[in-house]
Amino acid sequence: MTFDDEDIKEEDREPGPDVTPKLFRKWQKARRGSIVAEDMTNPVWAWLFRGRVDPYHANERFKSRLGKILGSVDFPDEPRWAGCRMGQSRTELADGRVFWIAGEHEDYYDPDFFIYNDLIIEHGDGAVQILGYPEEAFRPTDFHTATAINGGKEILIIGSIGYPDDREVGRTQVCSLNTDTLAIEEISTTGNPPGWISKHNAQLNEDASAILVSGGDLLTEDGFLENIDDWSLSLADCSWTRLTIRNWTRFQVARCDQASLHLWSYEMRKFALDHPGAGFDREDDLADEIGTEPNMDAYESLYRPQMTHTSLDPQDECDEDWRTKRIDVEGVQVRYVDNMDHVTVTIEGNLDRTIVEALAEDLHAKLALVENAECRIKWID
Structure with missing residues (x-):
């Protein structure tokens, strides 16, 4: 998803006194968690998220005095942690928490391209919590959907573009996020799945017994193609059903x-x-x-x-x-x-x-x- 600059308060773009040059250098690089739901919250990332600040402008803010005098331009040549992302999902729960899941920064051909596998939680009191995960627990995920189910006790994460080595034609990535323990695990599904899907829409059906999936792109042997059919994922047994066969x-x-x-x-x-x-x-x-x-x-x-x-x-x-x-x-x-x-x-x-x-x-x-x-x-x- 994208952000509207008008939704960001001007004061949130400012780093604040807690973000010192030394602390910025310590936390400016993107990194993965070493354990499930590792609390990686720090003032630098919290500022970057609140202000939706990209790595280039963050680095310009903390450029050395010599760099400012020389007017040098420092474009990131490695992944740095980004507060502004594409393909990141936002799910708001009834208890006031907002879950921001993963996403990506930059395009695949850029040296600082990075697909995240983290979780950012905005609490009702305004506090920001940032959690990291090992790749084996939660693959880097972007352009997915995140749907709250079971009264907000669980968020089902469907789809991803992901890195090329993680993609698999015909399989649909589905992960479950427990909103209490904050553990994320990939779950197996049966039936007739849409395949490796991304940029799609997902919503609960009327009786909240299934998630309906439509639109987006599907990975095929010939690359990504538009998904022209509708699918349903039963929450009772995690089975997929193809709802339409549009022979267009x-x-x-x-x-x-x-x-x-x-x-x-x-x-x-x-x-x-x-x-x-x-x-x-x-x-x-x-x-x-x-x-x-x-x-x-x-x-x-x-x-x-x-x-x-x-x-x-x-x-x-x-x-x-x-x-x-x-x-x-x-x-x-x-x-x-x-x-x-x-x-x-x-x-x-x-x-x-x-x-x-x-x-x-x-x-x-x-x-x-x-x-x-x-x-x-x-x-x-």
């Missing part, structure tokens, strides 16, 4: 050389051309990157196939992102998603095969013009 047609169009697409650069160029007074640079490196003058006509018609269709407005706030576009073809929604190195098309219903193939060929031809490169179509089972 899906395909991906990508460059044959597997290079990243340049659609973001095209979007920025289009914005600069459409809004000349906005201050955006109309001169960019796009032509050099693709080896020819950008084909703006092909880009602007990328998601407008040469058949009768209607462009649709975003359905929800997630679709507000420029990467997702929807159209209607004969009453069926067709969704285009830019996944950086390929475009995924999902046809949310039944269309004649000739129409489906025409949609694929239309996108294939236009993307080849946009990228000035050979492209290929891959059908997803």
Whole structure:
């Protein structure tokens, strides 16, 4: 999840007198717990959490006098403890405690990328408690869900992206957090699980007998794909049931050389051309990157196939992102998603095969013009 800066009090961004330079240096690095629910609370981490302070700005605050004089920039080259995270869950209990679980900082290619396996508890009186766990007790977990069950006595943690070595196609990671002992353990499930899922939604059903899971991404042999079905985890016997079987047609169009697409650069160029007074640079490196003058006509018609269709407005706030576009073809929604190195098309219903193939060929031809490169179509089972 992400944080709204407006929710953070200005005084919480300040380290306070307890956070000395010496103490900051002692606790600035990220670390794991050595025992289950090890109390690792310290003034440095408590400040970083309350103020949602990232490692770079924390280090700038405690830069040496010489570093300040020289104006040197110190980007972390190793994982340092972060108060602002992505993929961290927040679960509030009736007793006033708020449980913040794990999450990650930075992207996988950054030297200070780190997936946490800790627990941060905000108590009703404002106190912050930070607990660490060994990796064998609780794997580093991000983009999971955390659902309170059994009257708040337990939190069920479902899913994760995790580190590559921890992922397993077809298996769903489920952990139980005892809110009294604060022990976390991975539990076995049976039935038909969704698989290695992340970025999904989870909620209790009406009689609190099961957790319903939908959306998100699933790990497959071909990488992460959107989860288009719904699942149920019974709390009585920890068994999974698949609730839907949506046989939607899906395909991906990508460059044959597997290079990243340049659609973001095209979007920025289009914005600069459409809004000349906005201050955006109309001169960019796009032509050099693709080896020819950008084909703006092909880009602007990328998601407008040469058949009768209607462009649709975003359905929800997630679709507000420029990467997702929807159209209607004969009453069926067709969704285009830019996944950086390929475009995924999902046809949310039944269309004649000739129409489906025409949609694929239309996108294939236009993307080849946009990228000035050979492209290929891959059908997803």
